[in-house]
Amino acid sequence: MDLLQNDKAFQNLFNKYLISRVASYQHLLIQRIQDKPEVRYKKFFRKIMRYYCVYSNIISLPI
Structure with a gap:
């Protein structure tokens, strides 16, 4: 983890x-909703939230 934080180019x-x-x-989710509003999109929303949580955690790491 220290290696990740120190390498700013990789970061x-x-x-x-x-x-x-x-x-x-997000684009895929919007396209799905526009094409078929009745399609369940919970899985896509979960993926968006997972990547958002990982991204916000990386931003808050001390560099």
């Missing part, structure tokens, strides 16, 4: 990766 790259993952899931 920035990982943050960008997480942001892109959250954005892609």
